[in-house]
Amino acid sequence: MTKADVVVGVDVGGTKIAVGAVTRAGEILRSERYPMDRSTQHTSLASIQAALDGFMAEWSAPAPLALGFGVVGRTDPAAGVWVRAMNIPISAPVDMTARFGARYGLRAAVDNDVHAATLAELYWGAGRNADDFVYLNVGTGTAAGLVTNGRLVRGAGNHAGEFGHSFTGIAPDVACPCGRRGCLEPVASGGGLIERARELLPAYPRSPLAAADAAAQLNAHTIFVHADAGDPLAVRLANDMVSALGIALANLVNLLDPQTIVVGGGVWADGWLLPRVWHIVQTTALAGALSDLQGMVPSSLNPDHVGLLGAATLAWDLVNERQ
Ligand SMILES: [Zn+2]
Structure with missing residues (x-):
């Protein structure tokens, strides 16, 4: 060769x-x-x-x-x-x-x-120096890739990594396209955020997210900006997303004991989400698993x-x- x-x-x-x-x-x-x-x-x-x-x-x-x-x-x-x-x-x-x-x-x-x-992360990206890592993709949907002992975990039928359907107890009544309620994805994905914002808007008639939607500007970034500005609907959506991702990820860290968490997908792009989710992981995962976890980092590959x-x-x- x-x-x-x-x-x-x-x-x-x-x-x-x-x-x-x-x-x-x-x-x-x-x-x-x-x-x-x-x-x-x-x-x-x-x-x-x-x-x-x-x-x-x-x-x-x-x-x-x-x-x-x-x-x-x-x-x-x-x-x-x-x-x-x-x-x-x-x-x-x-x-x-x-x-x-x-x-x-x-x-x-x-x-x-x-x-x-x-x-790609394992071969050439932020996972290339780790035998055990989690790749967490949050874009239109939410899913994870799990690498253990240097190998991608596919599971018995290649279904491993359906992280988006973790149950977190945050917003347990929200319906998921998979047919169940309380899944992570409808609360903690780019597509889910937009859909949930539209469903909740009638209860928040003064929210600026209505105008954002009318201007085709309703997306995760807009919701994070309005959450920082104190809009109650945006705060609710953003807090639920951070809590759900943090809880599900802390559970995953306890299960898998990874060296690193690599994040990819458009929703991480503005940097708002990562430190908030990382804070929950750091304050809720078990000490043993945390002692092995070096960090939560953005993908080093060109998106x-x-x-x-x-x-x-x-x-x-x-x-x-x-x-
Ligand atoms: Zn689901």
């Missing part, structure tokens, strides 16, 4: 598909973005094929060693199958090697975007590239297991 070896990562999103050639050291030699038409399963898969064909037509050398796909929804990484998804309508399982790899004589790996991003890098790590895992 030379350091010029590459794999091709494919980050499949709801509106665009990023494709890139990534070296073993995590260097992106070339990347391109392509449109996604997610009207049906057929158009979605055709968009991925067109993106891959477009990239491979432009890419000259070296020949990639494998393909890696980071997707949404349920996957079976051992079988290389994208099982199903809602946001991108996948209802019939897709064998990624047969559907996309065979055309280029390459094997293909697949996993969900949070598992992929966790591996525009983390999905692509994650997809590439799946392909590198496939290459490495054959050696």
Whole structure:
């Protein structure tokens, strides 16, 4: 193996598909973005094929060693199958090697975007010096990736890391899309915050969040700013989010004894959330686990590239297991 070896990562999103050639050291030699038409399963898969064909037509050398796909929804990484998804309508399982790899004589790996991003942190990011860490993604949704003894924990059926459905006792009556009540995600995610703000606005007629919503400015950052300014609705939303995340994370720290917590996703971007959640973890987790925990840090990877890098790590895992 030379350091010029590459794999091709494919980050499949709801509106665009990023494709890139990534070296073993995590260097992106070339990347391109392509449109996604997610009207049906057929158009979605055709968009991925067109993106891959477009990239491979432009890419000259070296020949990639494998393909890696980071997707949404349920996957079976051992079988290389994208099982199903809602946001991108996948209802019939897709064998990624047969559907996309065979055309280029390459094997293909697949996993969900949070598992992929966790591996990117483990290979090349803020988790690269830790054998035990938690990657906590808070964006539109909330999910975690767990690394123990240097390996991503996938669980028996690849469901591990559904942190967003932890029960915290904060806002126990709030309904979650999973069908239960009291989950973390509807209280502590970017999408959940917006939805909950809209549901509560009629009870807070003087809240400036109504005007923010009308101006298409209702988001986590706006809610944090208004919480600092004392708006009661924003304070309620922000406090519930901080408490729920802090409690769930302290429980996770007690369970897993990580060296570090790495955070990623847009909701951390303005720096408001991290010190507040960290304070709860530091004041509620067990002393033993806390003595091993070095900190809670933002991802060191470029947020525009983390999905692509994650997809590439799946392909590198496939290459490495054959050696
Ligand atoms: Zn739930």
